[in-house]
Amino acid sequence: MLKNQILHGDCQQVLQTLPNNSVDLIFTSPPYADQRKHTYGGVTPAHYVDWFLPRAAQFLRVLKPTGTFILNIKERAVAGERHTYVLELILKLREQGWLWTEEFIWHKKNSYPGKWPNRFRDSWERLLQFNKQRNFNMYQEAVMVPVGDWSKTRLAKLSDTDKIRDESNVNSGFGKNISNWVGRDMVYPTNVLHMATECYNRNHSATFPVGLPEWFIKLFTVEGDMVLDPFVGSGTTAVAAKNLGCNFIGIDINEVFCELTTNRLTLQTSLTQ
Amino acid sequence: MLKNQILHGDCQQVLQTLPNNSVDLIFTSPPYADQRKHTYGGVTPAHYVDWFLPRAAQFLRVLKPTGTFILNIKERAVAGERHTYVLELILKLREQGWLWTEEFIWHKKNSYPGKWPNRFRDSWERLLQFNKQRNFNMYQEAVMVPVGDWSKTRLAKLSDTDKIRDESNVNSGFGKNISNWVGRDMVYPTNVLHMATECYNRNHSATFPVGLPEWFIKLFTVEGDMVLDPFVGSGTTAVAAKNLGCNFIGIDINEVFCELTTNRLTLQTSLTQ
C-alpha cells in the first residue's frame, strides 16, 4: 500500500486510490474561504460547504472506524460579521455521518496585528474533532504535561492585568522534552492549546507550528499508524508524522507545494524544529 | 424608568415592561441546557433553541441600535458528541435579525479537574457578540493591557532602520516604524480572555468571575449606561455594572436568587472582588 509520499492532485480524486478504512488520523488545515478569486483554490465563503462535503465523504471512507479526523479552520469576517460557513459545515458533516466529538481551541499567542474600530485581533482557531463512532483510539498519556509550581503559587496572586493577559506556558509542554519531566507530577491537558504561529518563511502562507499536528498525532496514533493530510501545503503535518514514527500520505493540488514538501521531508535535518 | 433592580419572573414576560431601544448592553449567561429538570424549567438540548428565540426577540427589541448583546454559553457533550444547539442558535438569531459580529473565547484557567476516556477537561466557553447594526459603540481604550515583555528587550536599543518606516519586502502591506513604540506601555487585547472561574454560589450552575462582565461593560458602555442581564442568577453582572457606575436591570425566574442578589448588591463591600 501507498505510504510516505506526497501526492499531487485534488484530494477528491486522489483519495479514490486509497482503500476503505486504512487511515488512523486525518489532520488537515484546508485552504480557508476567501473573497478573492486568485488565491489558493479561490473558494468563497458562500460556496465553502458545497466544496468541502464531497471531499469529506472521501475522508469518511478512508478513515478507520477507530480513527479521528481533526479539522483546523476559522471563519473570516465578512461585512462586519463572522461568516457562518464553519457552523453550517459542522451541521452538514454530522448529516454525512460524522460525530462531532469535540472542539479544541488553538490560542495563537502571536496573532496577526492590526486595529479596527469594531473588533480586536483574532487570536484563536478551531480544531474540530470528528469521529466515525463513539469508541475511537485515544492515547491520553502521550500528551500529559508537567504540573508546574505555577498552579500552586501563581493562581494565588493574580493581578488584574494577569487576569486579562496570557502570561504562561502552562499548557504548552508540548512534546519536546517530556523525558526531562519524568518523575514529576504529570497531569492531563485541557482542550485549549497555547502555541505561537511560525513566522518562518516557507513560501506558504498558512504555516501552523509543527507542534500542533504533533500533539494530535501523539494523542490519536501509535508508531506505525497512518496519518493523512489531504491539504498538506508546506508539509508540516507530514514532518510531524515522520518525526513521531508514523506513516503518512500528503496530498496537495499545488504542484510547487508538493515538490517543496517532498524536499523538506528529505532534508529534514534542519526542519524538525 | 425602571433601573437598578432585580426583577422576579421569566424574562420573556418581564421584559415586556421595558421600552424599545433602552438598553446599551445585554450580558448574560443563560441556564445551560440540561437533561435534568432542576434548572430553569428543565430545558433540554433538543428544545433549547425554541426556548431561547422568543426571549431573544425581546432582547432585540429593548436593545439600542448602537448596543451589544453578549451571550456566554457552551454546549454540553451529549452521547459522546458536542451538541449542536449553540450552532443552531447562532444561525437562528441571525434569521431573527441579529448580526453575529464576533466570538470571544473565555479560557478558564482553573477549569474543574476530571478525566474521561474520550475527552479532556473543557476549559473554555463561548462569548458570542451580537449586534443590531454594523455601527455600534465600542470603547477599546477602556480595556487596553500592558505590552508584552518582548518590548523591553526589543525597544531597548533601536537600529537605524527602526527609526524610519520600514516597508515590508514581501508586499504583505505591512510596514513598521519601531520607534513609534518607544514609551508605549499599553496595547489592545485580543479576542481570547484568560480568567479563572469563581464559585460564589454553588447553587447556581453558571458562575463566572465578576471580571468577565466587567471587561465587556468597560468595552461596550460608559458610565450611566444601562446594562441588562435577563438571567441574572447570583447577580454577578449586576455587581459588575454597579462597580463601574452603570445602571442595571437583572431578571431571574428563581425568587431565591432574586433575593440573594438583592442582598448581595446592598452588602457589596465584601463582594466586589
Next chain:
DNA sequence: GTTCCGCATGAATCGATAG
C-alpha cells in the same frame, strides 16, 4: 559553542476610492 540582538513576517480587516 553560547548568548545576544537585529529584523522580517504572519489564515487580517476595514473604509475609501476607483471601475
Next chain:
DNA sequence: ACTATCGATTCATGCGGAA
C-alpha cells in the same frame, strides 16, 4: 448600486548573523 482594488493599522516570535 455593486464589485474590485488599495492603503492603513499593529504585536509577538524565532531565525540567523554577530559578539
